[in-house]
Amino acid sequence: MNILITPSRLHGTVRIPASKSMAHRLLICAALAEGTSVISGVDMSRDITATMDVLSAFGASFRQEGSTITVTGVGNARPQAAVADCCESGSTLRFLIPVAAALGIHTTFFGQGRLPQRPITAYLRELTKKGVTFDYHNTMPFTIDGKLRSGVFELEGDVSSQYVTGLLFALPLLDGDSEIRMLSKLESKPYVDLTIACLRHFGIAVQETEQGYAVAGGQQYHACDLTVEGDYSQAAFFCVANALGSDITLTNLNPESVQGDKKIVEIVREMCYNREQGLPAGFTVDAADIPDLVPILAVLATFGTAPSSITGAHRLAIKESDRLASTADLLNRLGGKVTATPDGLEIEPVEQLHGGTVDSCGDHRIAMCAAVAATRCAGEVTILHGECVEKSYPRFYEDYRQLGGIANVIVLES
Numbered sequence: 001m002n003i004l005i006t007p008s009r010l011h012g013t014v015r016i017p018a019s020k021s022m023a024h025r026l027l028i029c030a031a032l033a034e035g036t037s038v039i040s041g042v043d044m045s046r047d048i049t050a051t052m053d054v055l056s057a058f059g060a061s062f063r064q065e066g067s068t069i070t071v072t073g074v075g076n077a078r079p080q081a082a083v084a085d086c087c088e089s090g091s092t093l094r095f096l097i098p099v100a101a102a103l104g105i106h107t108t109f110f111g112q113g114r115l116p117q118r119p120i121t122a123y124l125r126e127l128t129k130k131g132v133t134f135d136y137h138n139t140m141p142f143t144i145d146g147k148l149r150s151g152v153f154e155l156e157g158d159v160s161s162q163y164v165t166g167l168l169f170a171l172p173l174l175d176g177d178s179e180i181r182m183l184s185k186l187e188s189k190p191y192v193d194l195t196i197a198c199l200r201h202f203g204i205a206v207q208e209t210e211q212g213y214a215v216a217g218g219q220q221y222h223a224c225d226l227t228v229e230g231d232y233s234q235a236a237f238f239c240v241a242n243a244l245g246s247d248i249t250l251t252n253l254n255p256e257s258v259q260g261d262k263k264i265v266e267i268v269r270e271m272c273y274n275r276e277q278g279l280p281a282g283f284t285v286d287a288a289d290i291p292d293l294v295p296i297l298a299v300l301a302t303f304g305t306a307p308s309s310i311t312g313a314h315r316l317a318i319k320e321s322d323r324l325a326s327t328a329d330l331l332n333r334l335g336g337k338v339t340a341t342p343d344g345l346e347i348e349p350v351e352q353l354h355g356g357t358v359d360s361c362g363d364h365r366i367a368m369c370a371a372v373a374a375t376r377c378a379g380e381v382t383i384l385h386g387e388c389v390e391k392s393y394p395r396f397y398e399d400y401r402q403l404g405g406i407a408n409v410i411v412l413e414s
């Protein structure tokens with residue numbers, strides 16, 4: 001599906017959808033708990049559906065009424081074998097491999113899009129030392145077998161924090177105590193903090209140590225009722241649209257949230273503040289803890305009054321697209337001046353973007369960036385494969401239109 005956007009500023013109020021990261025976590029904890037939990041405020045997306053489908057295959061059950069999901073934990077209903085279709089969700093895959101192994105479920109993991117190429121290397125190395133076998137040939141599907149044993153797990157800190165989160169879900173279920181030792185500084189740490197906060201609600205304790213995390217075995221998840229808060233990584237698109245001249249009120253955000261991507265509010269405020277002062281409004285951002293903000297920060301930087309630099313972002317090469325390359329390509333096709341470096345992006349500001357045809361590369365965040373950049377283009381913007389927003393924000397174009405944006409599905413002549 002291709003989307004044609006006629007440039008216009010956006011006005012009005014948007015309810016930011018529920019945090020995908022928090023929804024994954026609460027649904028997983030609820031599925032591991034004894035009894036029934038009620039998780040409210042969930043907005044469905046392909047990634048969240050994938051997590052629920054895999055948890056169902058592990059024996060959990062879900063009853064959905066609107067945005068409220070009643071979850072009955074796996075309990076004794078766990079099967080011996082399961083088929084786990086993770087679609088394109090890295091979180092679903094990396095969170096649920098150790099969970100399957102802790103439950104001792106022989107599982108075949110399927111994936112689509114770029115997921116089969118995204119790394120699970122640390123699991124291949126660490127889980128095989130602890131009783132799990134992988135029938136893995138550098139792609140998906142692959143199958144795991146065996147029951148995970150407790151002990152010490154060593155993880156690189158700069159590939160994906162999702163490994164840490166996955167182990168934090170699984171290790172409390174094991175008989176013995178475990179430790180996660182970081183081999184290098186943990187990037188995306190706010191996501192692990194979010195995991196620990198979610199686990200705490202379900203009665204699971206994790207200790208942060210000098211080297212990583214200590215997790216006692218033999219813990220039990222206790223069912224509870226919780227509401228998912230709004231998603232700052234999605235709010236970022238509208239925050240940046242506002243910095244570029246739109247007038248959007250964002251609702252459903254928790255100002256006290258521990259989501260790392262809340263940082264977008266500060267970055268935009270500082271840049272606008274500088275602009276009011278008539279000072280150069282370029283910025284330098286270390287994105288090690290906020291990888292999902294990088295593409296939209298590049299859109300923001302394109303309209304600065306001085307060059308900007310984003311560092312600490314080498315991991316973006318292994319997201320739904322190579323996001324450093326796809327972000328640079330998106331903005332350059334529209335008339336921007338962005339260079340991808342091995343560690344991030346260098347952005348020269350421009351007065352205006354001319355518009356044009358851009359490829360989302362099947363990456364939801366790139367498609368949404370294009371729609372925000374379009375608010376400041378001189379000419380129309382065509383987004384190829386715009387349907388990829390379904391991964392995290394299926395209502396995105398509806399919300400965009402409700403804010404006065406002009407976004408229509410078009411058929412391109414071949």
Ligand SMILES: O=C(O)C1=C[C@@H](OP(=O)(O)O)[C@@H](O)[C@H](O)C1
Nearest residue numbers: 021159160161162188191291292
């Ligand atoms: O734990 C999570 O919910 C996520 C962690 C981050 O991944 P990495 O830790 O691989 O950077 C982030 O990019 C992803 O969108 C969601």
Ligand SMILES: C=C(OP(=O)(O)O)C(=O)O
Nearest residue numbers: 088089090091092292319
């Ligand atoms: C990278 C993302 O998600 P995941 O890793 O779960 O596929 C994302 O939503 O930008």
